[in-house]
Amino acid sequence: MASNHAHHATGWAAGVIASALIVQAGASGPWHLWALLAFAAAIAGGTAPDWLEVAWWSRSRRLWITHRTVTHWGIGWVALLVVSWKFASFHHPLAAAAFGFACGGLMHLLADWPNPLGVPWIAGRHSLNWWNSGRCDLLIVGASWGAAWFVAAHVWLHRPYGLPLPAHWRMG
Numbered sequence: 001m002a003s004n005h006a007h008h009a010t011g012w013a014a015g016v017i018a019s020a021l022i023v024q025a026g027a028s029g030p031w032h033l034w035a036l037l038a039f040a041a042a043i044a045g046g047t048a049p050d051w052l053e054v055a056w057w058s059r060s061r062r063l064w065i066t067h068r069t070v071t072h073w074g075i076g077w078v079a080l081l082v083v084s085w086k087f088a089s090f091h092h093p094l095a096a097a098a099f100g101f102a103c104g105g106l107m108h109l110l111a112d113w114p115n116p117l118g119v120p121w122i123a124g125r126h127s128l129n130w131w132n133s134g135r136c137d138l139l140i141v142g143a144s145w146g147a148a149w150f151v152a153a154h155v156w157l158h159r160p161y162g163l164p165l166p167a168h169w170r171m172g
């Protein structure tokens with residue numbers, strides 16, 4: 001895995017992206033509360049694929065799910081992202097939280113992807129095989145924050161360059 005530090009750092013970046021998109025969608029709720037909720041959920045989601053597979057409620061803390069299997073399943077996270085995005089249009093706080101959680105989880109998968117163990121995006125693991133675990137964390141973190149800056153700048157600074165969001169994404 002990318003190191004835990006890297007997952008935390010990219011999780012924060014996912015939080016910025018998730019809350020910016022919720023704001024952009026006009027689904028941020030009263031006092032931007034749902035956007036804040038999405039932010040917090042993304043930070044939790046950024047490490048979720050790893051803590052979901054640990055039986056943290058038991059004393060032994062053994063893995064009850066094999067490392068990098070179900071909890072790192074790409075289709076599952078993408079499905080959650082798409083469904084929660086649909087529901088976010090109804091301005092429901094749970095949808096915003098689920099959307100943030102999914103953003104964090106997907107960010108986690110992207111951070112795990114380049115190292116040799118790979119990520120089971122669809123079926124069977126796939127690895128970009130770029131480097132060994134924990135190496136080049138800085139690059140991953142830098143890329144995630146670059147993406148976060150790009151999205152946040154578009155939403156809050158109204159820069160001339162825009163995200164190529166399809167028109168039907170803009171709601172609210």
Ligand SMILES: [Zn+2]
Nearest residue numbers: 001049050112
């Ligand atoms: Zn992982």
